[in-house]
Amino acid sequence: MNSLFPSIVFRSQSSGLMNFFVPIISIILTLITGSIIFVLLGFDPVYALYTFFISPISSTYGISELFVKATPLALIAIGLSFCFKNNIYNIGAEGQLTMGAIFGGGIGILFHDTNAFWLLPFMIFAGAIGGALWGLIPAILKTKFNTNEILTSLMLVYVALFILDYLVVGPWKDPFGYSFPKSRPFSESGRMPLLFDGLRVHFGLIITLFLIFVSWFIFSKTIFGFQLKVSGYSPKAARYAGFNQTTLVLFAFAICGAFAGIAGLAEVSGPIGLLYRDISPNYGFTAIIVAFLGRLHPIGIIFASLVIALTYLGAEDAQLFLQIPSAVGFIFQGLVLFYLLGAELLINYKLTYKKLL
Amino acid sequence: MNLDLILGILQIVLIATTPLVFAGIGELVTEKSGVLNLGVEGMMLVGAVSAFIILVITGSYFLAFFVSILSGIIMSGLFAFLVLFLMSNQIATGLALTIFGIGLSSMLGKQYIGTPIDGLSPWFFVIFSFLIVFLVSYFFYKTKAGLILRAVGESHNSAHALGYSVIKIRFLSILFGGSMCALAGSYISICYAPMWQEGMTAGRGWIALALVVFATWKPERVLIGAYIFGGVTILQMNLQALGLRFPGQFFSMAPYVATILVLVLISSNKLRIKLSAPASLTIPFYKGR
Numbered sequence: 291m292n293s294l295f296p297s298i299v300f301r302s303q304s305s306g307l308m309n310f311f312v313p314i315i316s317i318i319l320t321l322i323t324g325s326i327i328f329v330l331l332g333f334d335p336v337y338a339l340y341t342f343f344i345s346p347i348s349s350t351y352g353i354s355e356l357f358v359k360a361t362p363l364a365l366i367a368i369g370l371s372f373c374f375k376n377n378i379y380n381i382g383a384e385g386q387l388t389m390g391a392i393f394g395g396g397i398g399i400l401f402h403d404t405n406a407f408w409l410l411p412f413m414i415f416a417g418a419i420g421g422a423l424w425g426l427i428p429a430i431l432k433t434k435f436n437t438n439e440i441l442t443s444l445m446l447v448y449v450a451l452f453i454l455d456y457l458v459v460g461p462w463k464d465p466f467g468y469s470f471p472k473s474r475p476f477s478e479s480g481r482m483p484l485l486f487d488g489l490r491v492h493f494g495l496i497i498t499l500f501l502i503f504v505s506w507f508i509f510s511k512t513i514f515g516f517q518l519k520v521s522g523y524s525p526k527a528a529r530y531a532g533f534n535q536t537t538l539v540l541f542a543f544a545i546c547g548a549f550a551g552i553a554g555l556a557e558v559s560g561p562i563g564l565l566y567r568d569i570s571p572n573y574g575f576t577a578i579i580v581a582f583l584g585r586l587h588p589i590g591i592i593f594a595s596l597v598i599a600l601t602y603l604g605a606e607d608a609q610l611f612l613q614i615p616s617a618v619g620f621i622f623q624g625l626v627l628f629y630l631l632g633a634e635l636l637i638n639y640k641l642t643y644k645k646l647l
Numbered sequence: 648m649n650l651d652l653i654l655g656i657l658q659i660v661l662i663a664t665t666p667l668v669f670a671g672i673g674e675l676v677t678e679k680s681g682v683l684n685l686g687v688e689g690m691m692l693v694g695a696v697s698a699f700i701i702l703v704i705t706g707s708y709f710l711a712f713f714v715s716i717l718s719g720i721i722m723s724g725l726f727a728f729l730v731l732f733l734m735s736n737q738i739a740t741g742l743a744l745t746i747f748g749i750g751l752s753s754m755l756g757k758q759y760i761g762t763p764i765d766g767l768s769p770w771f772f773v774i775f776s777f778l779i780v781f782l783v784s785y786f787f788y789k790t791k792a793g794l795i796l797r798a799v800g801e802s803h804n805s806a807h808a809l810g811y812s813v814i815k816i817r818f819l820s821i822l823f824g825g826s827m828c829a830l831a832g833s834y835i836s837i838c839y840a841p842m843w844q845e846g847m848t849a850g851r852g853w854i855a856l857a858l859v860v861f862a863t864w865k866p867e868r869v870l871i872g873a874y875i876f877g878g879v880t881i882l883q884m885n886l887q888a889l890g891l892r893f894p895g896q897f898f899s900m901a902p903y904v905a906t907i908l909v910l911v912l913i914s915s916n917k918l919r920i921k922l923s924a925p926a927s928l929t930i931p932f933y934k935g936r
Binding site for chain 1: 685725729733734735736738739740742743744746747748749750751752753754757845850853856857860894896897899900903904906907910911914915917920933
């Protein structure tokens with residue numbers, strides 16, 4: 291006779307099959323919970339789910355918007371995977387994104403009447419530098435002064451947002467902007483080229499895919515990627531093997547910051563075209579969910595970024611057509627992460643029914 | 648400076664610091680039992696909005712605080728279920744709790760933005776915040792239950808071997824942390840502000856987390872840390888009001904920059920952090936290993 295309740299047994303090796311299924315299980319559970327929430331709010335769940343998840347991408351324009359939203363999410367998430375693989379919890383990507391937008395956008399404002407082929411590459415480079423520098427602050431504080439990177443990287447988000455606010459109401463304010471808190475628009479050559487006429491999906495998508503490929507290469511083909519993974523799995527083994535943890539922390543933060551910075555620059559030089567206060571609807575925080583949902587794997591992150599991007603579009607549509615506050619998008623994002631983390635149990639442990647007698 | 652002005656500033660500092668004390672002491676108890684809950688900000692927001700909504704609907708302050716604390720218990724109970732029974736990663740689960748809390752609070756509170764309420768006098772809570780710190784300190788260092796809680800945080804395997812229920816003790820500690828965070832949130836929306844605004848806790852939950860590190864996990868020091876942060880916040884507001892020729896945004900940054908500087912000062916002594924942090928912090932407890 292078997293016992294009624296399963297007992298949890300540690301797997302000596304994590305389950306590859308479950309690694310693949312757990313994100314899917316958690317998305318399905320989120321949808322079920324979502325429909326329960328819609329019923330509680332008094333909506334027809336089928337119609338609500340349709341409005342949330344199907345209708346936003348039922349047109350070419352909608353699909354383009356999906357990629358516009360997924361671009362920064364995927365780029366930041368792949369950057370975060372450098373940190374998370376090594377158990378470094380950088381949760382300040384939003385600040386690194388903002389700093390990238392400030393550095394890159396600053397170049398765009400400085401050369402606002404220049405039209406030259408080098409302008410956009412220069413801006414991208416500056417964005418990467420800005421994000422990397424901002425990311426290096428918590429990294430240096432962690433390695434030199436042993437501070438907790440979760441707290442410092444998060445505090446720097448607030449600091450970066452106040453700096454941006456200062457710049458767009460102060461020195462970088464558009465002189466012809468009727469005192470709105472925004473900068474001059476960038477020149478035409480300082481904008482991300484559009485991939486298709488009439489759609490907002492832009493060259494940032496190509497950059498993102500390229501950097502995801504580069505990251506995959508670093509993870510699977512270089513000694514640096516190997517060291518990152520080993521020190522994530524077993525810090526003791528990494529120390530024994532003589533890997534320099536300080537260098538790994540600095541590199542992981544710098545790469546993550548640079549990617550977030552490029553994502554920020556791609557936002558301001560892509561869909562936005564200038565600097566103002568609210569350049570990012572929390573992409574830097576949401577990318578944390580994307581990174582986990584994609585299981586820190588490049589391909590997984592691509593799919594996860596599309597799923598989470600859909601919650602942004604769905605939330606906008608739900609607000610428009612169902613008068614549900616768009617914050618419901620965050621609820622879905624939180625739920626999917628809850629289910630994912632709960633279901634991770636299936637990867638590292640297995641449920642068995644113990645024999646009684 | 649005359650005496651009235653100094654007393655006035657002191658009053659404002661006391662009123663502004665109280666939520667940090669509540670959230671900080673709640674998180675401290677949770678961390679003492681060996682669990683790191685990064686969901687403080689989310690629990691504070693849900694606590695703030697639920698208190699506000701109940702107050703608007705029923706007009707009863709008692710019900711408002713009661714439901715708010717209940718919301719904190721539910722939110723932290725969700726977290727506890729995930730990290731204790733499903734052994735999920737505490738850092739990621741805490742982040743999920745904060746994101747979920749931000750979404751839930753702004754959805755629930757959407758139609759209450761700008762609704763006027765009669766604020767409650769904060770002085771009862773100010774006094775209570777001092778009291779709770781000393782009660783927690785007494786509990787930790789003068790009672791057997793407190794000793795057991797600390798033992799669970801230091802070495803869950805030893806505590807388990809001695810026959811104490813690690814999961815139950817951690818569950819209760821997480822719930823206490825959640826109810827304190829919700830109390831901090833409801834204090835902000837009912838006594839301090841008093842109003843509801845999306846994301847109105849403005850990072851105080853994260854500062855409360857930093858306070859626990861600052862306090863090197865000792866209850867009384869949470870009080871000291873909270874008043875340093877509270878003082879900096881009020882100082883920057885006053886300097887800003889005096890119209891110093893300096894952009895306001897740089898003053899608004901001050902509490903966050905101060906948090907970073909304080910963390911650097913406290914953490915640079917590696918040994919001290921190592922000795923004072925609960926040794927089992929963030930490590931899941933699994934019986935069969």
